[in-house]
Amino acid sequence: MTNIRVHVYISGYVQGVFFRACCQDEARNLGIKGWVRNLRDGRVEAVFEGEQTQVEKIISWCHKGPPGASVKNVEVHYEDYTGEFPSFQIKYTD
Numbered sequence: 001m002t003n004i005r006v007h008v009y010i011s012g013y014v015q016g017v018f019f020r021a022c023c024q025d026e027a028r029n030l031g032i033k034g035w036v037r038n039l040r041d042g043r044v045e046a047v048f049e050g051e052q053t054q055v056e057k058i059i060s061w062c063h064k065g066p067p068g069a070s071v072k073n074v075e076v077h078y079e080d081y082t083g084e085f086p087s088f089q090i091k092y093t094d
Contacts, residue, residue, distance in 0.1 A: 002052045005034075005081045010044040010062050012072035019044050020090045022066035023058075030054040033085035037093055049085055 010019070015038050023036045023046060032050035039045050046062070048055050062074050 003050060003081045003083070004052045004055050005047065005049045005079045006055055006059065007077045007079055008046050008048065008059065008062060009039075009075040010046070010065070010071055010073070011042070011075075012065075013068075013070040014044045014065060015042055017068035018066050019069055023062070024088055024090055026061050027058055027088040030057055032058055033083075033088055035085070035089045035091045037091035040093060047079075047085075049081060049083065 020036045020038065023044070027034065027036075027048065030050065032048050032054055034047040034049050036044060036046040048058050059074065059076055063071055065071050
């Protein structure tokens with residue numbers, strides 16, 4: 001079992017369609033830790049940490065998102081796993 005961390009940016013019509021709430025539900029169901037938030041430029045940003053196959057599943061989910069979303073692009077950046085998150089949360093942009 002390999003744990004990994006990814007930092008993703010999702011663009012398209014992804015705000016105002018419950019993307020964050022659905023992403024949180026999906027992540028928690030998969031046992032993934034981290035966070036998700038809206039960015040001022042209209043994208044959604046997230047950090048996912050967990051077992052590699054589960055993280056790959058949430059990345060795949062991000063390519064379609066919840067009903068009502070229209071995802072144009074998902075940028076995925078692999079980072080060093082830290083294990084710093086106790087759960088998966090929605091963060092709010094300052």
